Amino acid sequence: MLSAYLPVFLMLLVATLVALGMFTATSLAGPKKPTPEKLLPYESGSNTTGASHLRQSVKFYLTAISFVVFDIEAAFIYPWAALFRDLGWVGFVAMVIFLAVLAITLVYEWKKGALEWER
Amino acid sequence: MSDWLSIVPLLLVATSGLFIMLADAFSKEKAELALVTAVSLGTAGLVAVGLLASGSALPPLPEVLGSYLAVDELSLFFDFVICLGGALSALVAGGYLREHELERGELYVLIVLATFGAMVLARSTDLLTLFLGLETMSLSVYAMIAFRRTSARAVEGAMKYFLLGSFAAAILLFGGALLYAATGHTDFAGIGAKIGSGEVEPVLVLVGMLMVLAGLAFKVGAVPFHMWTPDAYEGAMTPVTGFMSVAVKAAAFAVFVRILVVALPGEEVASMTSGWPPVLIFLSVLSMVYGNVAAVAQKSVKRMLAYSSIAHAGYILLGLAAASVVGEPAISGVLFYLLAYTVSNILAFGSLVMIGSRGKEAVDYDDLAGVGRRHPYVALPFIIGVLSLMGFPPTAGFFGKYYVFNAAVQAGGGFVWLAVIGLLASAVGAYYYLRVVVVMLMKSPAEGQVVAVPMKSGYVASALAMSGAAVMVFGLLPSWALDLAISAAQKLIG
Amino acid sequence: MELGLGAYLTFASVLFGIGAVGFLVRRNALVQLMSIELMLNSVNVVLVAANRFHPDNHAGQVFAFFVIAVAAAEAAVGLAILIALYRLNRNIETDRAHVLKH
Numbered sequence: 001m002l003s004a005y006l007p008v009f010l011m012l013l014v015a016t017l018v019a020l021g022m023f024t025a026t027s028l029a030g031p032k033k034p035t036p037e038k039l040l041p042y043e044s045g046s047n048t049t050g051a052s053h054l055r056q057s058v059k060f061y062l063t064a065i066s067f068v069v070f071d072i073e074a075a076f077i078y079p080w081a082a083l084f085r086d087l088g089w090v091g092f093v094a095m096v097i098f099l100a101v102l103a104i105t106l107v108y109e110w111k112k113g114a115l116e117w118e119r
Numbered sequence: 120m121s122d123w124l125s126i127v128p129l130l131l132v133a134t135s136g137l138f139i140m141l142a143d144a145f146s147k148e149k150a151e152l153a154l155v156t157a158v159s160l161g162t163a164g165l166v167a168v169g170l171l172a173s174g175s176a177l178p179p180l181p182e183v184l185g186s187y188l189a190v191d192e193l194s195l196f197f198d199f200v201i202c203l204g205g206a207l208s209a210l211v212a213g214g215y216l217r218e219h220e221l222e223r224g225e226l227y228v229l230i231v232l233a234t235f236g237a238m239v240l241a242r243s244t245d246l247l248t249l250f251l252g253l254e255t256m257s258l259s260v261y262a263m264i265a266f267r268r269t270s271a272r273a274v275e276g277a278m279k280y281f282l283l284g285s286f287a288a289a290i291l292l293f294g295g296a297l298l299y300a301a302t303g304h305t306d307f308a309g310i311g312a313k314i315g316s317g318e319v320e321p322v323l324v325l326v327g328m329l330m331v332l333a334g335l336a337f338k339v340g341a342v343p344f345h346m347w348t349p350d351a352y353e354g355a356m357t358p359v360t361g362f363m364s365v366a367v368k369a370a371a372f373a374v375f376v377r378i379l380v381v382a383l384p385g386e387e388v389a390s391m392t393s394g395w396p397p398v399l400i401f402l403s404v405l406s407m408v409y410g411n412v413a414a415v416a417q418k419s420v421k422r423m424l425a426y427s428s429i430a431h432a433g434y435i436l437l438g439l440a441a442a443s444v445v446g447e448p449a450i451s452g453v454l455f456y457l458l459a460y461t462v463s464n465i466l467a468f469g470s471l472v473m474i475g476s477r478g479k480e481a482v483d484y485d486d487l488a489g490v491g492r493r494h495p496y497v498a499l500p501f502i503i504g505v506l507s508l509m510g511f512p513p514t515a516g517f518f519g520k521y522y523v524f525n526a527a528v529q530a531g532g533g534f535v536w537l538a539v540i541g542l543l544a545s546a547v548g549a550y551y552y553l554r555v556v557v558v559m560l561m562k563s564p565a566e567g568q569v570v571a572v573p574m575k576s577g578y579v580a581s582a583l584a585m586s587g588a589a590v591m592v593f594g595l596l597p598s599w600a601l602d603l604a605i606s607a608a609q610k611l612i613g
Numbered sequence: 614m615e616l617g618l619g620a621y622l623t624f625a626s627v628l629f630g631i632g633a634v635g636f637l638v639r640r641n642a643l644v645q646l647m648s649i650e651l652m653l654n655s656v657n658v659v660l661v662a663a664n665r666f667h668p669d670n671h672a673g674q675v676f677a678f679f680v681i682a683v684a685a686a687e688a689a690v691g692l693a694i695l696i697a698l699y700r701l702n703r704n705i706e707t708d709r710a711h712v713l714k715h
Binding site: 058061065068069071072073075076079 | 678681682685686688689692693696
């Protein structure tokens with residue numbers, strides 16, 4: 001029973017070892033000469049400003065919530081895709097209707113300006 | 120194609136909902152959307168009543184839809200009631216939004232979606248469709264209450280209803296999941312058959328049933344699950360309050376009827392010693408007494424109507440409890456009651472909208488002082504609506520109460536006493552209903568008070584004309600609607 | 614070791630109870646919303662576990678899918694209302710919302 005999962009465990013083990021090995025190798029092989037500039041957080045060369053805990057604009061909320069709603073709908077597509085052949089035309093038509101309804105809601109959201117970042 | 124015949128009203132509402140969404144997104148003219156909404160919902164309602172009145176046998180649904188939706192006369196009856204409520208609310212909302220300069224098309228979309236959810240709920244024969252219909256309806260209604268998002272009252276009412284409503288939905292769902300765990304079925308018929316066979320864990324069934332009943336009692340606003348009702352009713356815009364009081368309540372009672380008759384019919388769960396009848400009686404008595412007594416103390420007419428809707432839920436629950444003994448007469452009484460209640464409530468809330476105008480809405484008793492003398496034509500529909508809610512002959516409300524109380528008396532035994540309690544509670548109700556009428560006709564507005572000026576709106580006026588005519592027609596000639604209700608109830612019991 | 618249905622139901626009931634108590638005790642609307650989500654997830658546990666003991670179809674698992682989807686929609690509407698409330702009141706404490714009273 002569990003032996004079926006052996007390759008998966010082996011792959012996880014190998015992936016972990018490779019990642020750890022790369023980190024260890026670079027930290028051992030590379031030279032270390034720290035200066036104050038090098039210890040700064042990396043911000044593409046510009047100086048950092050303010051604290052790292054920024055208050056997020058409420059605009060993110062609208063995008064996030066749209067994502068959650070549409071993302072969850074994708075959950076219905078997975079089982080359909082897995083059984084695509086068995087479900088035949090009936091399943092296909094049903095999924096087309098489902099996606100059409102989703103598309104209409106997306107068009108609605110778009111035209112209503114919920115996807116505009118600057119308002 | 121004729122397979123789909125019996126759910127044509129449902130499909131009409133679904134497609135018109137999508138169409139109205141697109142129309143709202145692409146058109147600038149929002150007021151016409153009210154008319155489109157009302158016509159679509161009205162057509163769906165007429166199709167339903169046409170199918171019902173033709174009396175032809177309904178073909179079974181295509182196999183794809185499984186056993187999730189009912190094909191019966193009861194569903195068509197509720198399609199009619201819910202679509203009627205939705206269409207009239209949309210007309211009232213059209214006038215209201217224009218007058219108060221709130222014109223945004225979302226409200227019409229939400230009305231259609233909520234109507235669709237209510238129709239699915241009323242038609243559900245499976246816990247899955249029950250849940251989906253309930254949530255489609257409820258989520259749309261939460262958003263409708265919060266529609267006026269700069270108003271603290273609206274948002275607060277929406278938040279209270281949302282939190283308590285979701286809590287109640289979770290309780291209902293857990294109860295439903297327990298019924299599934301006990302029986303292995305999510306369809307009502309399967310649950311009923313399995314409970315009848317006696318091979319189930321009685322504790323699971325009992326706990327599951329009580330949780331489902333509690334969730335439904337919340338949706339109909341029965342005491343002690345009524346806490347949200349006054350706040351949500353007062354916070355919402357008046358047309359939305361009207362919609363909530365009719366469509367939401369009708370759909371919740373529809374599924375109540377179906378779940379009791381189909382899923383929980385047997386001796387084990389439907390007798391006086393064990394099961395749902397004593398639970399319903401408990402809820403019913405509390406709602407009738409508390410709703411009527413609390414309504415007396417209100418200053419706001421909207422809040423008074425909210426408490427009166429709790430009392431009405433109590434009368435209807437009394438009819439449902441009596442159904443465990445007499446069956447068909449009680450169920451048809453409940454159906455007629457819901458129809459009468461729908462038109463009367465739309466009439467009352469619609470007139471309340473009509474009496475006010477921008478900057479001066481009619482909400483409190485003081486706002487209504489003397490309206491009857493200054494503007495008799497807007498006061499008249501309100502008075503008819505209130506008299507019908509009170510149960511004054513020859514309005515529709517009178518026959519609603521008569522059939523329900525009559526069924527309770529037929530059930531005999533303790534039910535006679537319940538009917539007496541109901542009558543006494545209605546007498547208290549008569550006090551506060553008549554008090555509004557007296558305020559409108561006799562009282563003069565206080566010195567320096569801004570008086571409500573009626574708005575002018577063809578939409579609202581036509582909604583009032585239609586619902587007023589319906590109140591009188593169902594009151595003077597109740598037999599047509601009652602026959603439809605009786606045939607629906609007979610087919611359900613089989 | 615094979616667990617009986619009772620074990621799953623006990624676990625789900627405990628989850629449901631934590632959610633219900635959280636909803637009733639806490640006054641922050643966001644926490645109350647999270648409590649409701651916890652209750653819905655306990656429902657999913659019952660549905661999926663019960664499906665294992667009634668394996669003739671997948672009714673329970675399909676139901677759980679729908680519960681997840683509806684919970685997301687519910688969260689969307691709920692958060693929208695909470696944001697509207699926060700814009701008006703600058704807090705989302707439910708016992709401080711009392712414009713509506715008898």
